Amino acid sequence: MIHVNTKVNGDDVEFLCDPRETLLDALRDKLGLTGAKEGCGTGDCGACSVTMDGRLVCSCLVLGAEADGKEIDTVEGMAEGENLHILQEKFIEHAALQCGICTPGILVATKNLLEKHPEPTETQVRYWLAGNLCRCTGYDKIIRAVMETAADLRKAS
Incomplete structure (x- = not known):
């Protein structure tokens, strides 16, 4: 051991x-x-x-x-106590999750993307998440949730 x-x-x-x-x-x-x-x-x-x-x-x-x-x-x-991370909130708001198998990995990957590239283009988001497969939602809702999160984080800073 x-x-x-x-x-x-x-x-x-x-x-x-x-x-x-x-x-x-x-x-x-x-x-x-x-x-x-x-x-x-x-x-x-x-x-x-x-x-x-x-x-x-x-x-x-x-x-x-x-x-x-x-x-x-x-x-x-990601969450701080009872407060969800803004990214988690946006995933819920945009119905960007269904069965939940891929969601944790996508959330971690997206948070990492936004920390490194706070103003990503849609192409960058799609490229960054290319290693995360989802069989339920399709990717449109996920991409919209990420893009809106990025915009909201920029407004808040």
Whole structure:
């Protein structure tokens, strides 16, 4: 077993994991953070997206041991207490979610996009989210929610 010290959603955490255990499994099974989903297990669907030291990663492709000394952000860290993140609110407002399997990964990816590119074009949003597959909503509502969030964040700053 490997002893891992990391920061998840701003909190210092430690856990033991098998050397072959993925970060996705460690988050879900060791830390109880079940927002990230395993959709494919091969990094093709984006349902397990989290950020590691500010970089978007598929947690099914990262070993849990690789989280040692890193900062991990998951969908659970987006809301502040009872207050949803504006992006989460816009997804609800635009009905940009249905079954919920892809939604956490898309939210994490989009938050990462807006942190790096606060004024994205629709083309940039579509490109950034190309690694996140959704079988229920189609992408129009998702793109509209992201574009409106970006506009609202610009107005607020």
